[in-house]
Amino acid sequence: MVFISISFVIFFLVFFFFYWFVFGRNLRSQNLFVLAGSYLFYAWWDWRFLSLLIGSSLLSFLLGIHIEKATNERRRRILLYLGLLQVLGALLIFKYLDFFIVSFVDAFSIFDITTDIRTINLILPVGISFYTFRIISYLLDINSGKIKPTADWVVFFSYVSFFPSLISGPIDRAQALIPQLEKKRTFDYDQATDGMRQILWGLFKKIVVADNCVNVVDEIFDNYLNVPASSLLLGAFIYTIQVYADFSGYSDMAIGFSRLIGFNITRNFNFPFFSQNIAEYWRSWHISLTTWMTEYIFTPLSFSFRSYGRTGLILAILLNFILVGIWHGANWTFVLFGLLHGCYFIPLILRGTINTSKMTAKSKLLPSLVELRNISVTFALVVLTNIIFRAESIFQAFSYFSRMFSPSLFAGTYTYPRLLLIIALFLSVEWLGRGQQYAIAGLALSWPRTARWAFYTVVIMLIFVIGGKQHQFIYFQF
Numbered sequence: 001m002v003f004i005s006i007s008f009v010i011f012f013l014v015f016f017f018f019y020w021f022v023f024g025r026n027l028r029s030q031n032l033f034v035l036a037g038s039y040l041f042y043a044w045w046d047w048r049f050l051s052l053l054i055g056s057s058l059l060s061f062l063l064g065i066h067i068e069k070a071t072n073e074r075r076r077r078i079l080l081y082l083g084l085l086q087v088l089g090a091l092l093i094f095k096y097l098d099f100f101i102v103s104f105v106d107a108f109s110i111f112d113i114t115t116d117i118r119t120i121n122l123i124l125p126v127g128i129s130f131y132t133f134r135i136i137s138y139l140l141d142i143n144s145g146k147i148k149p150t151a152d153w154v155v156f157f158s159y160v161s162f163f164p165s166l167i168s169g170p171i172d173r174a175q176a177l178i179p180q181l182e183k184k185r186t187f188d189y190d191q192a193t194d195g196m197r198q199i200l201w202g203l204f205k206k207i208v209v210a211d212n213c214v215n216v217v218d219e220i221f222d223n224y225l226n227v228p229a230s231s232l233l234l235g236a237f238i239y240t241i242q243v244y245a246d247f248s249g250y251s252d253m254a255i256g257f258s259r260l261i262g263f264n265i266t267r268n269f270n271f272p273f274f275s276q277n278i279a280e281y282w283r284s285w286h287i288s289l290t291t292w293m294t295e296y297i298f299t300p301l302s303f304s305f306r307s308y309g310r311t312g313l314i315l316a317i318l319l320n321f322i323l324v325g326i327w328h329g330a331n332w333t334f335v336l337f338g339l340l341h342g343c344y345f346i347p348l349i350l351r352g353t354i355n356t357s358k359m360t361a362k363s364k365l366l367p368s369l370v371e372l373r374n375i376s377v378t379f380a381l382v383v384l385t386n387i388i389f390r391a392e393s394i395f396q397a398f399s400y401f402s403r404m405f406s407p408s409l410f411a412g413t414y415t416y417p418r419l420l421l422i423i424a425l426f427l428s429v430e431w432l433g434r435g436q437q438y439a440i441a442g443l444a445l446s447w448p449r450t451a452r453w454a455f456y457t458v459v460i461m462l463i464f465v466i467g468g469k470q471h472q473f474i475y476f477q478f
Contacts, residue, residue, distance in 0.1 A: 001044040003253045004206060004470060011041065012257065019261055020187055027184050031154045034181075034261075038163040042127070045167075049125035056087055057160045060135045064142050064149035064156070076143065083139045091132045094122050099330030127167040129327060129478050131160050133292055138174040140296060147175050155181045162265075164254040168247070168475040170266040170288035177265065185262035194441065195259030197456075201440045202252030204459055205245040209426045211468030213242035216416055221390060224400050229409035232400060238416075239390050240383045241423050244273065246474045247286070252438055271434045273427070274360045276374035278344040278381060283357060293324055313349055318342035328389075328478050333397060337388045344381055359435070422466070 001008045015037045023029040043050045063083040070076035098119040108115050138159075141147045150156050159178050165171075220227060220235030227235075251268035258265045272284035282290050298320040305312025318339065325338020348354040360375060361367040367375065387404075391397035433439035440459075444452040 001041060002473065003250065003257070004203065007044070011037075016260060024185075024187070028154065030185070031152075031158055031181055034163075035154055035158045035161065038158065038161040038166060041163040042161060042166060045126045046123070049128075052090060052125055052128075053131065053161060054157075056090065056131070056135060057157045058153075059083065059086055060139060060160070061149075061153055061156045064139060065151065067139065067142050068149045080139055080143045084136060087132045087135045091128055094124055094128060096326075096330045097122065103332075124477070126476060130169045130171055131166060133171045133289075134160055134174070137171075137292060137296065141174060147178075150178055150182070152182070162258075162263075164257045164263075165265055168250050168254070168473055168478075169286075170251055170254065170268040171292055172266050172288065173292075177263070180263050187262065191259050191262070195256040197256075197440060198252045198259070198438050199256035200456065200459055201438055202249040202256060203463055205249030205252065205426070206473070207463050207467035207470070209422060210242050210246035210249060210474075211471050212419055212422055212466070213238050213245070214468060214471045216419055217242055217390075221400075224396075224403055227414070229404045229406045231414050232404040233409065234414075234416075236383050236387050236390075236404070238419070238423070240379075240386045241426075243386065243389075243474055244269075245426065250473050250475065255438075267437060271430055271439075273379055273382075274375055274431065274434055275378050276358075276360060276371060277348055277353070277356070277378055278341065279348050279354050280357045281378055281382065282341070289324070289327070293320055293327075297323055310349055314346055317345045317349065321345075331392075332394050333388050333391050336394060336397070337385055340385050340388070362435075418466075 001011060015033075019030060019033055019037075023033045039050060039054075042053060060083055063079050067076055067079045067083070070079060098121060101117055101119050105115050105117055138147075138149075138156075142149050150159075155178060158181055159172075159174060162172070162177065217235055217239045220231055221239070224232055224235075248269040255265055255267070266288045268287050270284040270287065272281050275281035275284055298316055301316035301319055302313055305316050308315070319342075321338040321342035322335055323338065324341070325334040325336070328334045328337070345354060348356075360371050387400050388394070388397040391400060429443070430439045433441065433443050436442050444455045447455070
């Protein structure tokens with residue numbers, strides 16, 4: 001069941017009706033219905049992994065209470081480590097065990113040593129990377145005294161499995177979502193209509209932009225040995241647009257559906273392609289993951305390495321982004337992807353500008369030449385690194401690079417005028433709406449009603465008329 005399927009539309013319409021008109025008067029009944037709806041949504045994917053989700057939620061709920069009650073520091077740490085072990089253990093087994101096995105076998109093969117160890121080929125439970133990080137942050141925040149554990153199991157189970165953001169995020173923190181589950185919610189017409197606008201823009205991103213990019217990207221990457229270098233560069237550019245439109249489109253829809261049922265969940269993107277340096281880019285890209293890693297990985301590391309000055313800060317950045325890369329998947333390509341993004345930070349650290357951030361072309365229609373240069377360089381770095389992100393192996397990535405940086409880079413290329421026109425339209429709307437929570441949040445609100453609804457109608461028509469063939473959301477694999 002995906003947001004762009006008929007089954008989800010039916011599910012959400014039924015859920016919306018019962019949520020507000022049947023269970024809306026009683027908070028506990030409403031939360032139980034959220035939990036039931038979330039479990040149905042998850043079981044639709046694969047009911048076998050529902051027990052893993054429930055089991056992780058139950059143990060973490062009980063441990064959270066006992067961690068807060070523990071007066072002995074040693075006991076508190078044991079309980080915390082037990083909680084981290086159970087959720088991280090499941091993630092490591094399902095997501096990374098085969099990777100470790102293959103890497104182990106390959107390491108021994110270098111010395112002509114054959115090992116009789118085979119991969120297990122476990123199915124990756126959808127959404128496990130996202131709900132695992134929710135649980136970890138909950139337990140760590142209780143241990144550090146930032147939050148109190150909830151005594152209501154329905155609230156906690158709903159927090160872990162909240163269906164709009166369960167499969168591909170955003171990764172909501174307990175202090176943001178649990179208080180919303182603990183208080184009565186009333187229907188807000190303005191919030192709901194704004195949510196519907198954000199869903200509409202998310203649908204446009206996914207169906208019109210991302211799904212139209214897929215076939216071109218697959219054609220170029222699958223045949224990279226037989227197409228000119230200029231096409232390889234174009235393929236890397238289009239893939240970067242695809243990933244952004246696909247993932248941010250999902251996040252827009254998740255936020256929109258949440259708003260329709262009275263919740264405000266974490267914003268996940270803030271127009272990252274208009275960033276002027278790589279630090280600004282990561283503060284705008286996959287925001288919920290970036291802030292999570294900053295608080296629980298980078299900050300402790302930078303504190304531990306503080307005596308080494310800038311060298312310690314660089315080391316903390318590199319380790320943090322290697323883990324960001326590994327979070328995405330069990331492949332050395334993701335390790336290299338994270339390492340390179342960490343290396344991009346080094347010039348900023350050396351210049352002392354890592355925390356510099358300002359809105360591009362604020363109150364202006366066009367950026368200055370300096371801003372345009374900074375945006376272009378940052379975007380180019382992202383495009384090049386996304387070749388590694390897309391590649392099936394490091395060998396394929398370097399082979400792609402070697403083919404791309406060849407004399408045929410300046411030769412003719414295959415053109416995709418229709419797709420490039422769609423991308424140009426998409427980026428133009430994003431640029432005009434860059435000061436909003438999402439691109440069309442305020443774009444048409446000041447227009448006369450007729451013009452406003454004409455604009456929405458055009459967007460809907462584009463979704464139905466030029467939408468690409470439906471493909472799975474990219475981040476479902478993570």
